Amino acid sequence: MDTQFQALLIEKDASGAQHVALRRMTEDALPEGDVTVRVEWSTLNYKDALAITGRGPIVRRFPMVPGIDFAGTVTQSDDPALSPGDRVVLNGWGVGESHWGGLAGRARVRGDWLVPLPAGLSTRQAMAIGTAGYTAMLCVMALEREGVHPESEPIVVSGASGGVGSIALMLLSRLGYTVEAITGRPREGTYLEALGAAAILPRDAFTNVGKPLERARWAGAVDVAGGRVLANLCAGMMPGGVVTACGLAGGMDFPATVAPFILRGVSLIGIDSVQCPRDRRMTAWNRLAELIDPQRLDLMTRQIALAEVPDTARALLDGTTHGRVIVTMA
Numbered sequence: 001m002d003t004q005f006q007a008l009l010i011e012k013d014a015s016g017a018q019h020v021a022l023r024r025m026t027e028d029a030l031p032e033g034d035v036t037v038r039v040e041w042s043t044l045n046y047k048d049a050l051a052i053t054g055r056g057p058i059v060r061r062f063p064m065v066p067g068i069d070f071a072g073t074v075t076q077s078d079d080p081a082l083s084p085g086d087r088v089v090l091n092g093w094g095v096g097e098s099h100w101g102g103l104a105g106r107a108r109v110r111g112d113w114l115v116p117l118p119a120g121l122s123t124r125q126a127m128a129i130g131t132a133g134y135t136a137m138l139c140v141m142a143l144e145r146e147g148v149h150p151e152s153e154p155i156v157v158s159g160a161s162g163g164v165g166s167i168a169l170m171l172l173s174r175l176g177y178t179v180e181a182i183t184g185r186p187r188e189g190t191y192l193e194a195l196g197a198a199a200i201l202p203r204d205a206f207t208n209v210g211k212p213l214e215r216a217r218w219a220g221a222v223d224v225a226g227g228r229v230l231a232n233l234c235a236g237m238m239p240g241g242v243v244t245a246c247g248l249a250g251g252m253d254f255p256a257t258v259a260p261f262i263l264r265g266v267s268l269i270g271i272d273s274v275q276c277p278r279d280r281r282m283t284a285w286n287r288l289a290e291l292i293d294p295q296r297l298d299l300m301t302r303q304i305a306l307a308e309v310p311d312t313a314r315a316l317l318d319g320t321t322h323g324r325v326i327v328t329m330a
């Protein structure tokens with residue numbers, strides 16, 4: 001008997017209008033792949049919210065099950081490296097964009113897209129971390145590779161109340177860095193301090209056209225905003241400072257000058273979690289399993305049902321959610 005499950009499906013009608021609905025499906029509807037996974041948890045990322053609301057050109061073909069990440073248990077495998085019962089996590093690889101994604105009770109994907117879940121992490125915790133947390137870890141690993149250490153000057157994190165920002169804050173503070181949090185929501189100050197922020201900086205101070213070089217105050221940055229915020233962070237780096245850029249919550253443009261790069265030796269490192277090589281993914285997930293503080297993770301995590309995803313996607317883009325939103329398939 002073919003197992004039935006629920007899936008969120010994005011469809012386009014003849015007029016080109018996009019519709020999102022909850023559908024009951026069987027496994028024969030799933031796309032090709034060598035491994036089938038019983039999805040236990042998925043999440044709502046910024047990219048998922050753009051896809052579900054249609055506010056960004058994320059979905060490459062229709063109909064599409066959104067969800068760029070999921071965690072669950074293998075039920076069937078033609079990949080010799082994986083067996084039924086294995087717990088796995090998936091981030092990126094175009095899942096939820098060009099291949100059906102995680103916002104469904106089942107997913108069928110290529111085995112080499114799956115990372116075995118490190119011991120000590122539950123599938124729920126893996127998705128509370130999600131692509132946001134894994135991307136935050138990639139940013140931290142890039143800072144480390146470039147020689148930024150906990151003894152260095154402070155690190156600044158933008159979009160601090162969001163998914164990537166909250167976890168970057170938690171990881172950096174756990175590693176002993178002094179971290180300053182930029183937020184557009186000063187009311188989130190207590191939350192950000194609980195995650196480890198040593199100072200809360202208002203976003204407004206970073207959204208105007210700034211000088212090519214500002215007071216040198218940070219050794220490193222994790223930027224999810226892009227746009228003027230990213231330009232102003234580059235301008236405020238110490239000599240040799242390192243900026244990791246992973247997002248565009250504040251804009252796709254980059255209205256900066258070369259001054260920080262040629263006069264202070266600042267480095268700008270791009271972070272792409274989607275096509276990140278497998279060995280770096282494994283390292284990131286193993287480090288996350290070591291570094292995550294389960295209590296702080298709970299503090300930033302809200303659980304919703306699949307049916308609540310469309311409304312929550314709008315709230316996420318409107319900036320009224322904070323931290324991580326996880327989706328149960330139970």
Ligand code: NDP
Pocket residue numbers: 045046047131132135158159160161162163164165182183184185203224225229245246247248249250251271272273274316317319322323
């Ligand atoms: P969230 O929506 O959870 O967080 C984004 C945060 O950015 C908000 O909470 C808000 O924080 C801040 N923000 C919102 N609007 C603006 C604005 N106009 N200017 C500056 N800051 C703003 O999203 P995620 O954390 O999941 O993702 C953040 C970004 O990172 C997105 O652009 C996403 O696409 C990108 N991303 C990239 C990945 C990659 O592989 N490169 C992987 C994962 C995410 P506050 O209110 O505290 O200011």
